[in-house]
Amino acid sequence: MIPAAFDYTRPSGVDEAVGALRDGGEDAKVLAGGQSLIPMLRMRLASPTTVVDLGDVTEMRGVRDDGDALVIGAMTTHDEILHDPLVHEHAPLIAQATETVADRQVRHLGTFGGSLAHADPAGDLPSVASALDATFEVAGPSGRRSVPASEFFVDYLTTVLEPDDLLVSVRVPKLTGWGTHYEKFNRVAQAWALVGVAAAVRRSNGSVAEARVALTNMGPTPVRAYGVEDALTGTAATEDSLAAAAQRAADGAEPSSDPSASAEYRMHLATVLTRRALQAAGGA
Amino acid sequence: MTVTEEPHTGEVGRDRHRKEDARLITGRTMWTENLSLPGMMHLAILRSPMAHARITNVDVSPALRMSGVAEAFTGRDVADLQGAMPCVWPPSDDTVLPAYPPLAVDEVRHTGEPVAVVAARDRASALDALEAIEVDYEPLPVVLDMEAALADGADLVHADQGTNRCFTWTLDSAAAGTGDDARRAEADAEVLVKRRYIQQRLIPAFMEPRSVVVDPTGEQITVWSATQVPHILRLLLAMSTGMPEHKIRVIAPDVGGGFGGKLQVTPEEFIAFAAARKFGRPVKFVESRSETMLSGHHGRDQIQDITVSARNDGTVTGLSVDLKVNMGAYLGIITPGIPLLGAFMFNGIYRFPAYRFDCTGVFTNTTKTDAYRGAGRPEATFAIERMMDDLAAELDMDPLEVRRKNWIEHDQFPYATAAGLTYDSGDYAAATDRAMDLFGYHDLRREQRERREAGDRVQLGIGVSTYTEMCGLAPSRILGQLRYAAGGWENASVRMLPTGKVEVVTGTSPHGQGHETAWSQIAADQLGVPFDDVEVLHGDTRTSHKGLDTYGSRSLAVGGIALVNACRKVVDKARPVAAHLLECDPSDLEFVDGAYRVKGSPGSAKTLADCALAVFSSHDLPEGVESSLDADATYDPENFSYPHGTHLCATEVDTETGRVSIRSYVAVDDVGRVINPMIVEGQVHGGVAQGIAQALFEEAVYDDDGNLLTGTFVDYTIPSSADLPAIVTDRTETPALEHPLGAKGVGEAGTIASTPAVVNAVVDALRHLGVSDVRMPCTPERVWRAIQDARDGAAHVAHEGGERP
Numbered sequence A: 001m002i003p004a005a006f007d008y009t010r011p012s013g014v015d016e017a018v019g020a021l022r023d024g025g026e027d028a029k030v031l032a033g034g035q036s037l038i039p040m041l042r043m044r045l046a047s048p049t050t051v052v053d054l055g056d057v058t059e060m061r062g063v064r065d066d067g068d069a070l071v072i073g074a075m076t077t078h079d080e081i082l083h084d085p086l087v088h089e090h091a092p093l094i095a096q097a098t099e100t101v102a103d104r105q106v107r108h109l110g111t112f113g114g115s116l117a118h119a120d121p122a123g124d125l126p127s128v129a130s131a132l133d134a135t136f137e138v139a140g141p142s143g144r145r146s147v148p149a150s151e152f153f154v155d156y157l158t159t160v161l162e163p164d165d166l167l168v169s170v171r172v173p174k175l176t177g178w179g180t181h182y183e184k185f186n187r188v189a190q191a192w193a194l195v196g197v198a199a200a201v202r203r204s205n206g207s208v209a210e211a212r213v214a215l216t217n218m219g220p221t222p223v224r225a226y227g228v229e230d231a232l233t234g235t236a237a238t239e240d241s242l243a244a245a246a247q248r249a250a251d252g253a254e255p256s257s258d259p260s261a262s263a264e265y266r267m268h269l270a271t272v273l274t275r276r277a278l279q280a281a282g283g284a
Numbered sequence B: 001m002t003v004t005e006e007p008h009t010g011e012v013g014r015d016r017h018r019k020e021d022a023r024l025i026t027g028r029t030m031w032t033e034n035l036s037l038p039g040m041m042h043l044a045i046l047r048s049p050m051a052h053a054r055i056t057n058v059d060v061s062p063a064l065r066m067s068g069v070a071e072a073f074t075g076r077d078v079a080d081l082q083g084a085m086p087c088v089w090p091p092s093d094d095t096v097l098p099a100y101p102p103l104a105v106d107e108v109r110h111t112g113e114p115v116a117v118v119a120a121r122d123r124a125s126a127l128d129a130l131e132a133i134e135v136d137y138e139p140l141p142v143v144l145d146m147e148a149a150l151a152d153g154a155d156l157v158h159a160d161q162g163t164n165r166c167f168t169w170t171l172d173s174a175a176a177g178t179g180d181d182a183r184r185a186e187a188d189a190e191v192l193v194k195r196r197y198i199q200q201r202l203i204p205a206f207m208e209p210r211s212v213v214v215d216p217t218g219e220q221i222t223v224w225s226a227t228q229v230p231h232i233l234r235l236l237l238a239m240s241t242g243m244p245e246h247k248i249r250v251i252a253p254d255v256g257g258g259f260g261g262k263l264q265v266t267p268e269e270f271i272a273f274a275a276a277r278k279f280g281r282p283v284k285f286v287e288s289r290s291e292t293m294l295s296g297h298h299g300r301d302q303i304q305d306i307t308v309s310a311r312n313d314g315t316v317t318g319l320s321v322d323l324k325v326n327m328g329a330y331l332g333i334i335t336p337g338i339p340l341l342g343a344f345m346f347n348g349i350y351r352f353p354a355y356r357f358d359c360t361g362v363f364t365n366t367t368k369t370d371a372y373r374g375a376g377r378p379e380a381t382f383a384i385e386r387m388m389d390d391l392a393a394e395l396d397m398d399p400l401e402v403r404r405k406n407w408i409e410h411d412q413f414p415y416a417t418a419a420g421l422t423y424d425s426g427d428y429a430a431a432t433d434r435a436m437d438l439f440g441y442h443d444l445r446r447e448q449r450e451r452r453e454a455g456d457r458v459q460l461g462i463g464v465s466t467y468t469e470m471c472g473l474a475p476s477r478i479l480g481q482l483r484y485a486a487g488g489w490e491n492a493s494v495r496m497l498p499t500g501k502v503e504v505v506t507g508t509s510p511h512g513q514g515h516e517t518a519w520s521q522i523a524a525d526q527l528g529v530p531f532d533d534v535e536v537l538h539g540d541t542r543t544s545h546k547g548l549d550t551y552g553s554r555s556l557a558v559g560g561i562a563l564v565n566a567c568r569k570v571v572d573k574a575r576p577v578a579a580h581l582l583e584c585d586p587s588d589l590e591f592v593d594g595a596y597r598v599k600g601s602p603g604s605a606k607t608l609a610d611c612a613l614a615v616f617s618s619h620d621l622p623e624g625v626e627s628s629l630d631a632d633a634t635y636d637p638e639n640f641s642y643p644h645g646t647h648l649c650a651t652e653v654d655t656e657t658g659r660v661s662i663r664s665y666v667a668v669d670d671v672g673r674v675i676n677p678m679i680v681e682g683q684v685h686g687g688v689a690q691g692i693a694q695a696l697f698e699e700a701v702y703d704d705d706g707n708l709l710t711g712t713f714v715d716y717t718i719p720s721s722a723d724l725p726a727i728v729t730d731r732t733e734t735p736a737l738e739h740p741l742g743a744k745g746v747g748e749a750g751t752i753a754s755t756p757a758v759v760n761a762v763v764d765a766l767r768h769l770g771v772s773d774v775r776m777p778c779t780p781e782r783v784w785r786a787i788q789d790a791r792d793g794a795a796h797v798a799h800e801g802g803e804r805p
């Protein structure tokens, strides 16, 4: 299909973009890589009056070292992330998950920030950001603010971003001395996850000092598996204890049922994949 | 003229790169969508969001007020002009043939059915205007399940027909005199295995969407369409709309795939035809992918109840098949005929002495089904090959041992089957032995045992499919007996140009298969001209006036024979000319490597090119010789073509998640003599991929209201190369007896063979856990559930103190 007609602007800076969004009113939409928005426009599931294309906002692109954290510009493409040495060194979980996103063509256009702002529960990066306790830097008409991952995702395809807010960058703490792993389960290689598990484990003297586990597609937003984290912390990092903790992965999760998987199966997958992710991340 | 003394190196059998690929792969060619004509309008079609409803009102006037919109109309507006969609294959006298207007008039019977049309100066304006059209629907009850549709008192898809039963059709070997009584075999059986297999619904996913341009401004109305069947389209447009046939020209330019999905005359083509006539201006319609998914015809969708009778030693004694086939809401060109193409194949390669086949076509409020790669034969092959594995399991035999015991031996050909066909040739043992070698069958069985004993999380399964199929559609006589409206012949013409170059015209209509290359190879050998001197023309009823198009692996198996025959006529026609030029008697000449030579005097020779030039000038021709070397041939086959082979698949099944991955895949096919090995390899690869897709990945799903849930490629999961195994291919070569080149069809073989090999491998990996079937597609969840159910069942039985049978 062909999108309905809309106005188009192409600002070159963050403030200009926020202004354009404000002027565009309720129905203005940001266009990043377009890999989610353009299909919605083409299927006429979205019909914004104004599209604000961020393609020229160069300050929102790239990865920067900021001491104990990385700052990743929202407009950094998946492909740039994959080739970024800082990401590989300090946030390999992001690189690993990004590698499973779609196909080469989509990765060349789709952006890190777009994936997070779009907040598809089947998207791989929201749960990764959640497991990494990332902080979202947002610009709006009344200035800039920081939002922790735990507050950023609100509901299905919904974040705290107001229509005239812009996600500018994401601050990702460096996890030094942690093991991380992203375990994704999908029907075909280029498909979205049925379930995914992002795990980060810090071991100390053979036991788990800290653990963070976040699940993809186990609810309308990424789900932190606090039950697993609690069960792990302080236990010996043995195969059995990891497996026992993983049993709690789906506690409290409310995944959906759709033609590609039932909720019951997703709950089962969550426990299996969590065990595998933990073994890979903090492996006994 | 000098003749080179080098031995002629034959074209047939060579790995020629496909001549058409450069333009097809770069897209620098004429697709229907590329075409733009002066004054052309773009059509958009409003489709029903309801699976079953009465249309109480359609108001297109708001659309007419929108910018860029020129015209808009409803089914009622063109009721007299639009014709009716034809079905040319009613299997029985009493087949229910419901009215099928291209654009719905009073009632819609599946989601996606066309309801109204907008014509605008560009596509975007036309699509915008669709949203302004107002339609009032009065919902009617929706029937989706075949068995529910057949029950007494069921809601009806076509109320005026009084039933959802489209037809019933029976083939009984005892009644036909082709074999014994299958019911008696059941009564006498030492072992009886009954199974129900489900063929899920699939959606053909050709690369180029269906597109059509109609230009009504010339003496002939010209229709360009992304179709497999330009000749059939012309005929049926004429017969259905009343437009005289000679006033219609149909062109299939380069067409981007079909897989049976474009073996159709479509409502969209008819709507565009009506619109162009109504407006007197050219129109274009190009569908979106979502429209393909929703309203292009679907494939498969059968419930198969199969019973095999056998002796304790594994010898089969009878086969009964009870088939329910989902027609959808309407009948497409050969919708009800598809299962008949399978009717003759359920017995596979085995010596079943008795056979009975009962088939019921059922209407439901879904998109119609029709041909999809293999059309009827993949369904049949799946059932028998799954069944042979289940029989082996029942008897605790190796699946290959059961097959060996029952298959037709090489020295038993030609073999008359209980289904009434005569298989001309084959060597099932040779193909199987080769496949087992390449596969490492015995080593894999050993590894499987070890993994079972160790209770590995990932289990290994081995799946077998020893298939044959009937293709090369088709002997006209048999089609007549089956009540198909047309014949199955094919036509070819050879035009000798004055410079010795050759134009070959074929009535087949390639849409990606590589006919231009293969036909050039054949003509080059037959006429002794260089490969590059042959041009192959097709797909335009003006140049290729006679043909029955491309489907059913028929182009080479039937059209290739027409080509050989036409070439031979040319060679015969040139002989007296060459004799005249050489001043000898025609009977003293032999035609070798493109030149007529005087027997015993190799120095004097005339090539076909010499003769072509002499005929062109015609200054000095022998008495009674026509000034033309051109020739036409139409060939009607006596029998089908029967490729066969053995496919072996090894799967690794993760018993925790249910994920299936294919570890190795071996395909040994016997497609007779091969014209171009690379093309054959490509057909096998693509075919196997499509068969694996049915086994593991693809399924069209409707919700309870008849909405298609799998309307995009996000939900309708087509595998890519990343999901498919490396395919090891090899061939055995048992020449087809009735083909002058010994060739058999290959277009569908891979699809027909592979699906049961994969599912058998999935089940084989899990049999020791108590699993005896997994429904297709074998998604991780289905596999996981099958394992859970088997465990629960085992626990249940154990609890009751019983033992599993």
Ligand SMILES: Cc1cc2nc3c(=O)[nH]c(=O)nc-3n(C[C@H](O)[C@H](O)[C@H](O)COP(=O)(O)OP(=O)(O)OC[C@H]3O[C@@H](n4cnc5c(N)ncnc54)[C@H](O)[C@@H]3O)c2cc1C
Pocket (backbone or CB within 6 Å): A029, A030, A031, A032, A033, A034, A035, A036, A037, A038, A074, A075, A100, A101, A102, A103, A106, A109, A110, A111, A112, A113, A114, A115, A117, A118, A120, A122, A123, A124, A125, A161, A165, A166, A167, A168, A190, A191, A192, A193
């Ligand atoms: C075939 C295909 C397969 C895919 N598979 C996967 C997969 O397996 N895993 C996965 O995670 N993703 C997948 N994706 C999605 C992909 O990762 C997209 O890149 C991502 O969802 C959106 O990023 P984008 O830059 O394209 O954003 P866009 O499509 O441009 O925008 C998406 C939404 O976010 C908003 N937005 C974008 N940027 C900002 C910003 N800076 N501030 C505020 N709002 C913003 C837009 O307004 C819009 O609503 C797939 C996409 C396709 C087409």
